[in-house]
Amino acid sequence: MSDEIERLDLRSEDLVEERLEQMRQLVPEAFSEGGVDFDKLRLLLGDEVDEGDERYAFTWPGKADAIRQSQTTSHATLRPCIEKSRGRGGEDGSFDSDNVYIEGDNLEVLKLMQRAYHGRVKLVYIDPPYNTGSDFIYKDTFADTIEHYKEEANLSGQSNAKTDGRFHANWCSMMYPRLKLARELLSDDGIIIASIDESERTNLQLILNEVFGETNFAGEIIWKNSSKNDQAYISMQHEYLLVYVKDKGSNSGNWTEKKGGLEEIYSAFEGFHAKYGNDWKAIHKAALDWYNHFPPSSPVYASKHYSWMDERGVYFPADISGPNDGQYVYDVKHPVTGKPCKRPSRGWFCPQQEMERRVSEGLIHFGDDEKTVPNIKTYLKDTEQQSLPSILYKDGRVASKKLARMFGAKVFSNPKDDGVLSQLFKAMDVKSDDVVLDFFSGSATTGEAVERMNCSQRIAAKWILVQLPENLEDNLRTATGSNKKITANAIKYLRSHGKDPLLTELAEERLRLSGDEILGEISSDSGQLTLDGTSQSQPDIGFRVFRLDDSGIERPRDGQLLIDRRKPGRTDLDIIFEAMLRWGYELTYPVEEAKFAGYPCYSVAAGDLVCCMQPGLTTDALDAIAASQPRRVLMMDSAIDDTTKLNALAIFRRVEERTQQKIELRTV
Known part of the structure; x- marks a missing residue:
């Protein structure tokens, strides 16, 4: 332990530095004082280097920026919204669920997830914008990302017009960094399923080939979900599900499902x-x-x-x-x-x-x-x-009718079928404690699908959903045809229930309604035993809500002295969850109030991290915290003075010497 308490690094994981460190381990001789010696690296790679003038490549205007977007770090955070959350048993305002719903720009969220969820996600399912000309497409920027995100949320009615000279390029630039970051989150045996229609199916496969490697293409499912016959030339009555694994060496692909009928x-x-x-x-x-x-x-x-x-x-x-x-x-x-x-x-x-x-x-x-x-x-x-067959027959109207029944009106356009997704997740061997991620979550079908799979399989998989809080009133101004009525129905429903007209509010309400429905089904079957003679256990139908925001810690300008770096309006839990993200703790780890020698603290992950947020931290409290042997300790600058800092350093140094266990001490 040094003679100064280090400050907590407020940046998200630096994936570029991580890759450079991996290269240093593999080919240390390719590094010089100035960085990578590419001439030497070429020599070390031998015949594997393609130095020809012509080569096959997939590119578009803006691709270089898209790659850089996946490499930049984020200074944002995720703030807990306890009042909007739901407990695992269906209690509103409870915060004990293992499922997570995040309101925010998925690019920033994927960056923030890197430390806590790197290699932890078993399956990614996404249903991204299909780029039909009326879809909202995220316009990423290197400027202040949170301010830009807030602008994007208020511009959700804008579309990627086909008259734009970079119509397909805009879509590719949006998808590339998100898929790149999603791959980092997948476990070695992880799987990604991407829904798409004919508009961008080819480009999506080319991006996935580049990000995951062509050899990890697991197959394509043709989803026959429509009977419409009103298009010129050939009437498109299907969509596509492109399936890739992170590494075929770790995933043998023994995916099976029960025959229908x-x-x-x-x-x-x-x-x-x-x-x-x-x-x-x-x-x-x-x-x-x-x-x-x-x-x-x-x-x-x-x-x-x-x-x-x-x-x-x-x-x-x-x-x-x-x-x-x-x-x-x-x-x-x-x-x-x-x-x-x-x-x-x-x-x-x-x-x-x-x-x-x-x-x-x-x-x-x-x-x-x-x-x-x-x-x-x-x-x-x-x-x-x-x-798993390559052709799937399922009427696309089933999900729409089901949700219309739940809400009393049609409030979602073309939602995905939770039954289809549940069967897919089950066939791909999602198990207890596995994480399923959907970062274009829309109507939140993935959340219900995981919960229903958990019921049928009697497992406890977890889900994480991410969605931009699109303003439905903005969407209404640009909507046409049936979408205009559907959007109006959604706004009317939310207003009547005292909620803001946001897509995230509608999706969270869907999760509450579907959760209640699942509990009702279990209750009606409670008298029936399963094949092994046991009763159906209650699944986790709750979710913790988090909202993307800028960091809750002020960064002092040059020469500026801040006594309290906490931004106005930020709570203890806001700061604690920001620290958890920076240190790599999952968002569902328990955060509990605790006392050490009478001093109030917070204990994270059963005492692995202790957070000291309030003034009045005493030497006795420091002794008690050190005696509990946490792995990490966080102290607010406003809670300690210079004398307390010196005492803390001495106390934790003695514990380290006695136990030979390092304690990471940080301030914010």
């Missing part, structure tokens, strides 16, 4: 069995007729080959041939004619003893006579899981 299929076959008994051929014929009543897009129709049934259940006759032509020449006798059945062209799939066992146990499907090659019975109950 299973309950309908099982129910139908129970009816056939009740009607036809053990007349399996009659059941087969009835099943084929039943399947043909469904459109080809139906998940029920997709399982049409499961059209047979026996005492064990529904099955389909699968290929019985093996890879070893002629290896097994034994005869399989037909159970009715007693004659040898026709052999498959590649020979039997298993040795004679195994085949005889399967025949004796009724696991082989035979034709009417021996002239037909037998088949293996593959049962639906054993194959209910399937790999």
